[in-house]
Amino acid sequence: MGAAMSLDITGERIEAAVQPKRMYTPTILSVRAQSGTVEIHLNDEQLAEIEFAIRQHLDSVRYPEEPQETVEDVKLEYSIKEGIA
Structure with a gap:
């Protein structure tokens, strides 16, 4: 069906x-x-498959594989370089 x-x-x-x-x-x-x-x-195996798919999706939303640099990261990096120089 x-x-x-x-x-x-x-x-x-x-x-x-x-x-x-x-x-x-x-x-x-x-x-x-x-x-x-x-x-x-x-059945429980099918429920586990749904749980796995949802968990994979949420993990990818919360923790992207390649973290993107934020403006604050750039400012921090710049201030560290300024402090060293």
Whole structure:
């Protein structure tokens, strides 16, 4: 069964929860926003894949591979050179 769904919730407050698997239902990842709720039924390995993808994204946003030099870095570097000279 294939399905594609898209829900733009970028400007909304969200609630995310994981309901553990029970006897007759798998693990459920639930994301609730004002415009709707998405529930994904999955196993723990699939949930771990989603967690890995999210963690990779957040790490790349927080810590870019090549840090860019800021104006303050340049000022500090210049003042150090001035102090040495």
